[in-house]
Amino acid sequence: MSTTVLTLAETRDFLDREFPQMQAGGRAYHLEAVAPLGARMRLEAHERFLRPGATVSGPAMMALADYALYAAILANIGPVALAVTTSLNFNFLRKPALGDLLAEARLMKLGRRLAVGEVAITAAGGGDDIVCHATGTYSIPPR
Amino acid sequence: MSTTVLTLAETRDFLDREFPQMQAGGRAYHLEAVAPLGARMRLEAHERFLRPGATVSGPAMMALADYALYAAILANIGPVALAVTTSLNFNFLRKPALGDLLAEARLMKLGRRLAVGEVAITAAGGGDDIVCHATGTYSIPPR
Amino acid sequence: MSTTVLTLAETRDFLDREFPQMQAGGRAYHLEAVAPLGARMRLEAHERFLRPGATVSGPAMMALADYALYAAILANIGPVALAVTTSLNFNFLRKPALGDLLAEARLMKLGRRLAVGEVAITAAGGGDDIVCHATGTYSIPPR
Amino acid sequence: MSTTVLTLAETRDFLDREFPQMQAGGRAYHLEAVAPLGARMRLEAHERFLRPGATVSGPAMMALADYALYAAILANIGPVALAVTTSLNFNFLRKPALGDLLAEARLMKLGRRLAVGEVAITAAGGGDDIVCHATGTYSIPPR
Numbered sequence: 001m002s003t004t005v006l007t008l009a010e011t012r013d014f015l016d017r018e019f020p021q022m023q024a025g026g027r028a029y030h031l032e033a034v035a036p037l038g039a040r041m042r043l044e045a046h047e048r049f050l051r052p053g054a055t056v057s058g059p060a061m062m063a064l065a066d067y068a069l070y071a072a073i074l075a076n077i078g079p080v081a082l083a084v085t086t087s088l089n090f091n092f093l094r095k096p097a098l099g100d101l102l103a104e105a106r107l108m109k110l111g112r113r114l115a116v117g118e119v120a121i122t123a124a125g126g127g128d129d130i131v132c133h134a135t136g137t138y139s140i141p142p143r
Numbered sequence: 144m145s146t147t148v149l150t151l152a153e154t155r156d157f158l159d160r161e162f163p164q165m166q167a168g169g170r171a172y173h174l175e176a177v178a179p180l181g182a183r184m185r186l187e188a189h190e191r192f193l194r195p196g197a198t199v200s201g202p203a204m205m206a207l208a209d210y211a212l213y214a215a216i217l218a219n220i221g222p223v224a225l226a227v228t229t230s231l232n233f234n235f236l237r238k239p240a241l242g243d244l245l246a247e248a249r250l251m252k253l254g255r256r257l258a259v260g261e262v263a264i265t266a267a268g269g270g271d272d273i274v275c276h277a278t279g280t281y282s283i284p285p286r
Numbered sequence: 287m288s289t290t291v292l293t294l295a296e297t298r299d300f301l302d303r304e305f306p307q308m309q310a311g312g313r314a315y316h317l318e319a320v321a322p323l324g325a326r327m328r329l330e331a332h333e334r335f336l337r338p339g340a341t342v343s344g345p346a347m348m349a350l351a352d353y354a355l356y357a358a359i360l361a362n363i364g365p366v367a368l369a370v371t372t373s374l375n376f377n378f379l380r381k382p383a384l385g386d387l388l389a390e391a392r393l394m395k396l397g398r399r400l401a402v403g404e405v406a407i408t409a410a411g412g413g414d415d416i417v418c419h420a421t422g423t424y425s426i427p428p429r
Numbered sequence: 430m431s432t433t434v435l436t437l438a439e440t441r442d443f444l445d446r447e448f449p450q451m452q453a454g455g456r457a458y459h460l461e462a463v464a465p466l467g468a469r470m471r472l473e474a475h476e477r478f479l480r481p482g483a484t485v486s487g488p489a490m491m492a493l494a495d496y497a498l499y500a501a502i503l504a505n506i507g508p509v510a511l512a513v514t515t516s517l518n519f520n521f522l523r524k525p526a527l528g529d530l531l532a533e534a535r536l537m538k539l540g541r542r543l544a545v546g547e548v549a550i551t552a553a554g555g556g557d558d559i560v561c562h563a564t565g566t567y568s569i570p571p572r
Binding site for chain 2 (some may be wrong): 515516518542543566568
Binding site (some may be wrong): 280 | 380
């Protein structure tokens with residue numbers, strides 16, 4: 001597989017239509033790339049994601065990871081069916097400095113009924129140190 | 144242990160001071176009870192937590208679970224040290240109808256360095272069916 | 287639902303036929319009870335499960351938790367379809383003293399395609415302290 | 430960091446001394462390599478790991494993942510302290526054909542108190558398809 005089913009622009013449009021609440025309070029989640037079995041999403045630093053110590057909150061990183069995995073699935077199966085998150089696992093490794101975060105999502109399995117992927121979140125411009133790692137499983141409705 | 148280190152009012156005050164961003168957009172997270180090794184938190188239905196199909200979003204439930212576990216730890220060790228979330232695992236079992244959600248947090252271990260707990264989220268007034276189940280581990284800094 | 291689809295004896299027989307390897311080296315896993323949405327399994331202390339410090343090994347507890355959840359699903363849907371483990375999450379809370387372990391499995395969801403449950407492992411005769419907690423998801427093939 | 434604290438031979442010797450039970454029934458776990466923040470372990474196909482359908486059992490893969498992560502930590506901190514598994518998360522992606530399995534462990538964090546890593550298990554000679562993915566957290570006692 002060398003291309004995605006949806007282009008980057010098509011994936012963005014679909015996400016904006018289906019999940020307008022993700023951007024409530026000002027656009028902060030930016031889908032930067034889609035690829036075969038992958039996607040990259042940026043979380044722009046907004047004050048609403050802050051926590052004591054000027055770090056990005058855990059819930060903001062969890063939403064970012066879930067959204068990036070969802071985008072990777074959507075781009076690779078098309079909007080024919082709405083995948084549903086069935087489980088998510090997070091390890092929080094380091095406190096990120098305040099700034100943009102990058103989530104690299106990679107699907108390890110894209111089956112007929114189940115998709116499984118992992119996400120590595122790093123600080124934009126902050127090297128390869130992973131600040132949060134996630135794995136997720138998604139149920140794909142019958143098509 | 145038959146009482147908590149912090150009262151309900153003291154735990155609420157601490158959370159409000161330390162995590163004002165959780166209530167950005169209007170107060171929605173309500174700590175209803177603290178108990179030995181436990182806490183209950185209510186998430187009030189707000190439009191900002193909605194998803195397609197008029198269901199509460201996964202990220203809203205994840206934030207609720209983390210916050211409820213944090214409150215249980217805080218009430219039971221006091222504000223002498225700030226616990227840090229190290230891992231979280233979620234299973235999403237059913238789509239909740241739009242309405243308030245209740246998170247019952249229960250600590251299975253409250254050690255010197257590590258706390259581990261689980262959370263069952265149900266629809267308020269909707270019976271015992273769990274809509275989301277979470278487990279979390281928290282690192283407790285040296286005191 | 288007040289009874290199970292398979293009786294305790296029927297569930298035991300099925301497990302023994304399908305998973306003889308679980309008892310290789312001497313019978314150690316004993317299914318003690320099945321119930322609506324639940325099952326209890328005992329792991330008999332055998333030298334092959336030991337670890338330094340005379341504690342039961344993590345892998346032995348993981349196998350026990352998976353097997354107990356599988357038994358709970360089997361007893362409650364019958365042997366019409368073989369469920370497949372899709373994910374498991376474990377928290378290891380305390381080192382168990384050497385001795386028998388009890389695994390209480392409880393299904394939080396038993397859907398058409400997906401079953402989700404949790405397991406609390408305690409030391410037999412050692413009180414309520416959980417030594418290992420697990421959650422698992424199982425895919426149920428189309429029937 | 431360009432080398433490990435323990436060599437491959439030293440790591441093997443330590444594991445054999447501390448965990449002789451892992452090889453009960455015939456040597457099956459083979460540590461093939463250690464590297465900065467990593468290790469590779471092979472599980473030799475033995476009949477005791479079989480399941481219906483001639484596939485390697487889930488518990489055998491869980492033990493392999495835990496052991497590979499443990500080896501990676503040991504090789505990179507030395508035998509000065511015994512790390513303790515605190516949590517493990519597994520996603521089972523495909524049924525492996527019967528044959529040797531390879532576990533590639535990679536540490537994402539090796540802190541003073543906590544190590545976190547992931548493991549990808551593939552079929553030896555079977556391409557890059559991951560059959561089981563794991564993440565684990567380990568508590569490192571004060572040194």
